[in-house]
Amino acid sequence: MENIIYPENLNSSDIISFFTDKTFDIKKFLEKYEVYMPIQKHTDKVLLLWEDKNPKIADAVITSKKGIFIGVKVADCLPILLYDSTKKVIAAVHAGWRSTAKGILKNTLAKMYEIFNCQSKDIFIAMGPSIRGCCYEVGQEVIDALKAQTSSDEYILFLNGKKHIDLAIANKIQALSMGINIKNIWISKDCTYCNHERYSSYRFHGKGTGRQYGIIGMLEL
Numbered sequence: 001m002e003n004i005i006y007p008e009n010l011n012s013s014d015i016i017s018f019f020t021d022k023t024f025d026i027k028k029f030l031e032k033y034e035v036y037m038p039i040q041k042h043t044d045k046v047l048l049l050w051e052d053k054n055p056k057i058a059d060a061v062i063t064s065k066k067g068i069f070i071g072v073k074v075a076d077c078l079p080i081l082l083y084d085s086t087k088k089v090i091a092a093v094h095a096g097w098r099s100t101a102k103g104i105l106k107n108t109l110a111k112m113y114e115i116f117n118c119q120s121k122d123i124f125i126a127m128g129p130s131i132r133g134c135c136y137e138v139g140q141e142v143i144d145a146l147k148a149q150t151s152s153d154e155y156i157l158f159l160n161g162k163k164h165i166d167l168a169i170a171n172k173i174q175a176l177s178m179g180i181n182i183k184n185i186w187i188s189k190d191c192t193y194c195n196h197e198r199y200s201s202y203r204f205h206g207k208g209t210g211r212q213y214g215i216i217g218m219l220e221l
Contacts, residue, residue: 007126009186010083010216015090016069017081017216019128019188022200026073026213035069035215036061040094044102046111060093060108064116069217075200076192078130078167079214080105084112086122090216095171097138101145105171109178120179127187128214131203133157133166135193146170151177 003023010017020026029035038047038058047058049065061070070092072079077096083089091108093099112118133155143156143163155170156163168187175185192199192212200210 005128005188005190007081007128007186007188009124009184010081010126012083012085013219014085014088015083015216015218017083017126018214019079019081019126020213020215021129021198022210022212023198024213029215033069033217034067035071036063037071037073038094040072042096042098044099044104044107046104046107048111048115059095059099059104060091062089062091062108062111062116064089066218067220069215071213071215073211073213074128074130075205075209075211076131076136076202078171079128079212080171081126081128081214081216082108082112083124083216084116084118084122085124087116087118088218089116089118090218092214092216095167097142097146097165097167100167100170100174101142101149103149103174106149106174106178109175109180121181121184123180124184125175125180125186127168127171127185129188129190129192129195129199129212130167131193131201132168132191133164134159135191135203136164136166137162138165139163150174
């Protein structure tokens, strides 16, 4: 399907995982499948999904339940999907700059280690389309906030005398600091701002823009 992006490293027969563009019909998908999405508020909160499926404020969801999809919606922010192929645990993360500065991905991995006894070597991470460093100009206060959780400056770019950041690179650095193998990380090359005809971009379209999604679920085999 043209409006679906399948991450190359999450191709297990146990799961279905994908990112979408803005033309994806989420209503039709919700009519066919059970999907849980948190109420996203740019927090560092990680929700463990068990039996209670009432929407709660969080910017990451983890579950070991089969037969249910979990997901996040974005419009420039970075959608991240995770899968532990040994413990059979999945997660979906909404990583805007605020949540990235609060370590949302690191918090998610810490919960996977603590609650589900996941091992870093078994976790695969896919990062979907987002606004990339080429287009994401920010102020120094954003960079200062990100530095608290990000050990390298690789995510900071200086283009035409202006400061830019790359959320995907910042989250990659944070994942590596939590022991994830770099070979287990896949990053989409698409920038939502550059490709605003295909993707919703808050920076390009403004507040009234739509959304695209990152969705993952384990199959009941």
